[in-house]
Amino acid sequence: MRVKISRTSVEGEVFAPPSKSYTHRAITIGSLSEKCVVRRPLISEDTKATIRACRMLGAQINEEKGDLFIEGVKGKPHIPEDVIDVGNSGTTLRFMTAVASLVNGVSILTGDNSLRTRPNGPLIEVLHDLGAEVISTQNNGCAPLVVKGGLKGAIAKIDGSISSQFISALLIACPLTSRSTTLSIKGELRSKPYVNLTLEIMRKAGAEIFEDNNHNIKFIIPPNQDYDLRDYLVPGDFSSASYLLAAAAMTGSRVVVKNMFPSQQGDMAIIEILKQMGAGVSWDKENGVVTVNGRDLKGVRVDAAATPDLVPTIAVLGAVAEGQTVIENAEHVRYKETDRLHAMAVELKKMGVSVKEDRDQLTIKGGKPKGGDLHGWHDHRIVMALTIAGMVAGDTTVDTAESIFISYPNFFDDVRSLGADVIVDKQ
Template sequence: MDVSIQPSTVKGTTYAPPSKSYTHRAVAIASLGKESEVSYPLLSKDTLATVHACEAFGATIRIIEGKEDVLRISGVDGQPTTPENVIDAANSGTTLRFMIAIAGLIDGAAVLTGDASLRKRPNIPLLKAMNELGAVAFSTKGDGTAPIVVRGRLKGGKTTVDGSISSQFISGLLLACPFVEKDTTIRVDGELKSRPYVEITIDMLKNAGVKLFTDSTQFTIPCMQSIDVGPYMIPGDFSSASYLLAAGAITNSKVVVKNLFPSKQGDVAIITILQQMGANVEWNQKKGVVTVDGADLKGIRIDAGAHPDLVPTIAILGACAKGVTQITNAAHLRYKETDRLTAMSTELAKMGAKVKQLSDGLIIEESHLHGARLCGYNDHRIVMALTIAGLVAEGETTIDSAESVGVSYPDFFDDLFSMDANIRVE
């Protein structure tokens, strides 16, 4: 599916979709507990992969009749069952990594795989930790990529995890280790990239009654715990909202995005980043409303270690800002759905952007963008960022694999269209 974009001035009010990160975790944690209800979940391709995987492990998950925005989850009380079939995580790295860890709680064996993109993503640090903690976990290809086989239960103990690739390895272990027979200590080797996502996991586990002890480099999880999630409401997603806010900033218009309340999301940094670049941004935290008024933007230097999902958005802002924007500490973007540094560099260059790729980031200069035929790499964040670039490019911009936005923001094009964007999906 292609999306075509003509130059547009977007304006108006819309709602941020529910958080993908919080939905993944809420479903996984509730499925390991007893009875709970999750309100306003994001039901996208990625999160539905987690729903189906949790059902495969024995949880019962259903939409409450008459309440399409509430999931009722009957969990497994820390004792998932052996799946009847292979678990397909589709395109979701979060699902795969979380479920690899949870598979360490079953008595039998589990096989986990995904689509062609997911079968290329690395998991060696997680598999190493699983084996050190008592399970047997391996890649059928011997290279750390899916398909993954897990058999034998996690027992607990001590392990060290490389923090440079994905925080999902740590989050997955944090979900599973409260239910093992011995206390677990996880030490992080190097900088833990995307740490705010681990903080979300910790916060949600603690809210569910789990005891965890953390410092900057280590996590300690007492054994033999239980979970009581209770009712849980999913907050709005700052990652997805970043595209809408950027659209307002670069088209010199006023955009209002609701459902953005304070949370542990690292991508709340988009507000500060826009302000540093010169946009007029107001955030009413009590009402959960962010307002952006477009203005002349200026380039900045940004460390993306804690919020890599914002890099495609920042790259677009940089191309529209005076001076130079430099994105650093983002090498872990090469292990996402695609190599996002190469993807953004390549596609922005097709639009006439002055962009240089570094080993761990990008340098983008102010550019006059023109329309082009672009590749979306079947990557939802690449497609959404390039769509925003198309709003200010001269002429028509066409992007393939537009259907990939369904991974995290199924209503993305509809929301932009409602804000007067001149787009066509076909």
């Protein structure tokens, strides 16, 4: 699928889609509980992968009027009847590998071409230390993964510099084991807010976890616990909303995004970033409403360690801002659906923007990007970021646009409802 974007501004109100990260966790922990209703979940390709995987591991999940009604496995996932295909979803792969480690039997997990290049080495090693056996069939740490259950709990250390999803996955599985676990984080923990989001839902489901932040981060997880999530309302997604907010800032117009209540999402940082760049931004936290008034933007320096999913958005903001934008501490952004630092550098250069790509940072000299035929790299965040850049440049096409279905299926409808001239060509 290809989209054609003409120069336009955006104006109006949108209701932000539900959070992908909270939805994955609610479905996973709801499926490990006895019974749970997940209200207003995100239904997208990635969260469908989690629903599919949880069903294969024994949960019954029915969708009614947009809510998910789950009859869970009460902490004891079943042996899947077939290979679990998690598609494009890294979160699903990491979470379900840990959940499959609780199964009294063998599970096999795989995914699409992109997913089969993503690293899982640190997770595999620690699951082994905790009593399970995980084999990467190609012996490269990537899926397909064969998981032989037997997770018990022990003292272990995990590298936090590649993906926080390894830690979230272990945190979710460990309370259900028969021995206590102490999990220390080696090196710098990237994407930390996502771990906080995991802890929030675990605690809401009644789990007890102790956190010691004295020297390095350490989690102590008592054994033999139960999850009881019962009822969970998914909040709006700040990563998805970042494209709408940035579109207003970049095109000099006014957009109101609703369903933006404070939560543990690190990507709430987009609000401060837009303010620093000079956009007019107000956030009514009580009513969950963010309003952006676009003005001339200036470049910023952003540390992306905690907020990797904002990088494509910040890169396109930097491309239209006056002066230099530096996105630093971003090496982990290379391990996503695609190498997003490289992808953004390549595509922005096609738009005539000066970009310097270093191992862990991008330096962008803003200006007047010109339109072009851009590649979306089969990556939802690259496609959405380039689409809003196209609204400023005009005369732009972006291919592999179907990847928006991964996290924000209504993205093109929403930007069109704001008046953007975006034509979707299904060919």
